[in-house]
Amino acid sequence: MQSKAEQVNDGQATRPIEAASFDVERIRKDFPILSRTVNGKPLVYLDNAATTQKPSVVTASICHLHExxxxxxxxxxxxxxxxxxxxxxxxxxxxxxxxxxxxxxxxxxxxxxxxxxxxxxxxxxxxxxxxxxxxxxxxxxxxxxxxxxxxxxxxxxxxxxxxxxxxxxxxxxxxxxxxxxxxxxxxxxxxxxxxxxxxxxxxxxxxxxxxxxxxxxxxxxxxxxxxxxxxxxxxxxxxxxxxxxxxxxxxxxxxxxxxxxxxxxxxxxxxxxxxxxxxxxxxxxxxxxxxxxxxxxxxxxxxxxxxxxxxxxNVGLSNIAAYEDKLLDYATTRLAEIPEVRLIGTAKEKVSVVSFVVEGIHPHDIGTVLDQEGVAIRTGHHCAQPIMQRFGVPATARASMSFYNTHDEIDRLIDAIHTAIGVFA
Amino acid sequence: MSELTDLYQELILDHNRSPRNRGRLENPDGLAQGYNPLCGDQISVSVKLDGDRIESIKFEGSGCAISTASASLMTQSLKGKTLEEAGELFNRFHKLLTEEGNAEELGQGMGKLKVFSGVCQYPARVKCATLAWHTVKAALNNKEGNITTE
Missing domain, CATH: 3.40.640.10 (Type I PLP-dependent aspartate aminotransferase-like (Major domain))
Structure with missing residues (x-):
């Protein structure tokens, strides 16, 4: 994922990385923020539908402009x-x-x-x-x-x-x-x-x-x-x-x-x-x-x-789509295994967003417990109150995934939800 | 790093599970709706006065553990207080949630309300804890009204 801003090759077709070689660990190195900790735990950033993190090349392009x-x-x-x-x-x-x-x-x-x-x-x-x-x-x-x-x-x-x-x-x-x-x-x-x-x-x-x-x-x-x-x-x-x-x-x-x-x-x-x-x-x-x-x-x-x-x-939109689909499937399956969890939104075709509620726990409390575990998700009505009303909930918890997220991070999300259930049981 | 149990103390979890003074008073002297657009919390507080003393107070609505427990504990602490005492308690409660400092000192004389001292470590949750208080203030001031935390 090299290339500085001034080397933009004016739209020549870029060669996507082959799906087989999609190397998430290599991708993650392009996003310095992903190596920080929150509350003493490695950050798990699952609020990508709110805003995504920025790769170094984006930061470098702005630095290059300014300097x-x-x-x-x-x-x-x-x-x-x-x-x-x-x-x-x-x-x-x-x-x-x-x-x-x-x-x-x-x-x-x-x-x-x-x-x-x-x-x-x-x-x-x-x-x-x-x-x-x-x-x-x-x-x-x-x-x-x-x-x-x-x-x-x-x-x-x-x-x-x-x-x-x-x-x-x-x-x-x-x-x-x-x-x-x-x-x-x-x-x-x-x-x-x-x-x-x-x-x-x-x-x-x-x-x-x-x-x-x-x-x-x-x-x-x-x-x-x-x-x-x-x-x-x-x-x-x-x-x-x-x-x-x-x-x-x-x-x-x-x-x-x-x-x-x-x-x-x-x-x-x-x-x-x-x-x-x-x-x-x-x-x-x-x-x-x-x-x-x-x-x-x-x-x-x-x-x-x-x-x-x-x-x-450079990463390749088709690689991104294929990888994010896998993450979505995995997150959906793991969440569905928790009896207290109800998924909101199970459409046939989805982008990598999972919205859910947990029985007996307000989404806001889930968000706070997850944050304590280093897991960042969005809780609330997502600036889409009419669809919340449609499903009869004031708010949901939402994990939204990017191609820099990993299956291990989904596991961390699931563990943190179990922690929340433990607190409020 | 603060611990989860600083925020979700046992007393808060208990009042979240079984809120006290839940419901709506008949013919209240003051009634107001509170709404926190950030998380969708909605609350309604009704108050009956005896002179300038709060004779009874009830709340209903849906919200997170912090806002539910806060409403529940608020109704307990306001019952029997004069309007002036209630205003004073609200100010002190607000201070407890928003000011860095010795929680013991800030919470002195506040009884059970002290359990919310952990909230100041979670700025995003302060509005959850104060929603019921803002609502009762509106109920007492306007007798009727709608307030929002935004």
Whole structure:
């Protein structure tokens, strides 16, 4: 996993490590934080759906920027500005290739998936929706893919419709079909559920919406780090994700949108960088993608995201998917062996997230006991209260796994749950 | 490194398993709902006054061991106290949870409430322990209201 930021080889196909040689111990050396201890015990980090740890190459790419090329972008004629602009735009190109976009002009750097969804709601939704139109989301959505649409509904008089899930947390495609009508203008659905792990069949979701002329936004915040994503194969109109959940820094994220949509959309924010010329009489907006990037952007975030993508491509998304599947199977099996544990979310297809409750113990208490054992998990409603309500629980404990986790760490999780049961028995 | 048993003392586990004064008073003089959005804990506290003295107090809701035990022990310690004494106890309880220092000293005269001194080692859990107290404060101040820890 070598390679410094300045050696980014401009999207040449990188050779993935063979699945047979997937060496988790070698991978772990790329993440210095994994060798720290918590409460005197080796850290077991299983809160990857909240945020992932950062490999050294990402840190190095940001250090390199700060110590060797730092300048503002798209402005100066001096050498530093040229070099930093090139690194920033190289990161954009890398993102475009990573998700299969037709062009890097379709890649907008934003703060995160949340900002990307708000941008689409306000710049696409607000001018295009009228009273009586409908927006479809699912019961699985993160608050970030609910609240911006509720705001849009208040502004336009549009109505929010919700696709239900079954008792295993599967997205119900038939129910979705029933909700689609000529009134449907936007379908906003996640690809992977942060709360339950459910994977939604986004190809079918998109195809079905397009039959009714609706535009489709896919929230990929819990997908891009787990398996290959190709936005042109999905054919979605918008695709959003956050950097910090895919081994990049926080404060950087991506909005992908089809070029003709971005062309027609008004800017989200005004300021520097997003203009060609300004007079008090008239302002001419900049070309894509800059039209949507007002102000000095998160330069180090974008460069760090580029480095993270290069790292993921070197490890190989197919290797990651195969390994994380094994971890998920193992964690699911081991948790199911504990009589007091009830799994929440047992969909047919899942990313490596296991949500559960333990009889007689509040998730918060589980989280504290596990922390004492050095095991970091998330407890709470995971910013997805509607799906908690669907399963009749105020909160769950959630272990979310990355390809740097090991089977031994799952054993540590299981042991710690037994400790918690011992405390509260 | 603090031990789990510093936080989950036997008295806390006992009040979590069998909370005291659980339920809702008929025709209360004060009633409030408390909510901790972080963990989904919900509590409702109802109070009956005799003059400025708390005659009876009950709570209901769902929460973690710390918030349940805290609510349960709170109802025991507030029963019979004047409003002023209750306010004073709340301030001292808050200090016990949030201030580094000698737990023995801070907990002096607080009776069973001392068992929560371990919570200050777990900043993420302070809100669990204070939820019931914030709620009773709202119940006494507004007579009716909703509060949240955020």
């Amino acid at each position: 060797s090329t730092n300048a503002n972008i798209h402005r100066g004629v001096h050498r530093l500005s040229i070099e930093t602009t090139q690194a920033y735009e190289k990161a954009r190109l890398r993102v475009a290739r990573f998700i299969g976009a037709a062009s890097e002009t379709e890649i907008i750097f934003v703060r995160g998936a949340t900002e990307a969804i708000n941008l689409v709601a306000q710049s696409f939704g607000r001018p295009n929706l009228i009273e009586g139109d409908e927006i479809i989301v699912s019961n699985l959505e993160h608050h970030a893919n609910i609240v911006p649409w509720q705001i849009l509904c208040e502004q336009t008089g549009a109505r929010l419709r919700v696709v239900p899930v079954d008792d295993d947390g599967n997205f119900l495609l038939d129910e979705y079909q029933h909700l689609l009508t000529q009134k449907t203008k936007i379908v906003a659905i996640l690809q992977g559920s942060n709360a339950l792990g459910t994977v939604v069949p986004v190809h079918a979701v998109t195809r079905m919406a397009h039959e009714y002329g609706a535009k489709v936004l896919i929230d990929g915040a819990q997908a891009v780090q787990h398996h290959e994503v190709d936005v042109r194969s999905i054919d979605c109109d918008f695709y959003v994700f956050s950097g910090h959940k895919m081994y990049a820094p926080s404060g950087i994220g991506i909005l992908y949108a089809k070029e003709e949509l971005l062309d027609a959309m008004p800017p989200y924010q005004g300021g520097g960088e997003m203009i060609k010329s300004v007079t008090f009489e008239q302002t001419i907006y900049n070309d894509l993608p800059h039209k949507f990037e007002a102000g000095t952007p998160n330069i180090e975030g974008a460069i760090g995201l580029g480095a993270a993508i290069e790292y993921l491509e």
